[in-house]
Amino acid sequence: MKLLLIFAWLFSFPLNGHAQNKKDMKTNATSETEIRNVIENYYFKGIYEGNTELLKKAFYKGALLFGDVDGVPYFKTADQYIEGVGTRVSPEKSGKDFKAVIISVDIINSIATAKLNVRMYDFNYYNFITFNNIDGKWLIINKTLTNVHP
Template structure:
């Protein structure tokens, strides 16, 4: 059996690309930047929470019409909890405290045409458990 070549970067470029997308997601949420958020979501992405289903444009309209956390002096307390990348798919788990909510988001990503995009967002509010 031939020894494997372990001189590669073990996907660090992919990890960095996914991290950049996560930063854009956090920045887009915190600063209410709908254009930044639109750029990192696939157009047919769907957002799902218990009892709630929304298409991307519905969600972006909600982001555009709500107060902007940074303008209200809210802290930038978003946290990356985990990233798992397998070939051209990734799953990201995040903490996203927004206003009076404490969301945990699971973002499903696919790499297509050389770019990572969010194709699915599932989230729940842990506010009542805290």
């Protein structure tokens, strides 16, 4: 009898209580198109060409980058990263292969994440990029990365 009362009590609570009601979450195709545009036309193109002006349009000024490259910890501010891209020989000028692919984009309201694979020089980077819609623009606010050996 006690067990029956406990089950009755437990099942009296709504089963759909979540931290955020799914019907309140907003995603739309326009946002995904805008994010893919930032990735392909500012981020990927900026890296490939060594074009710091394109990268500045993709990153929020206070963005941070974290990760590891061959087990060595990596940390830079967006400004440091963009400056480094501008001073190195770009993949375009190096003549080495460059392949950049968007694996996935997930959006909820004004935040989004993108998983990317960027192969350049002798690296096979996986990037997790966090976006925020700030003043109507999708900007990279955080980047994490790691180099994966085949």
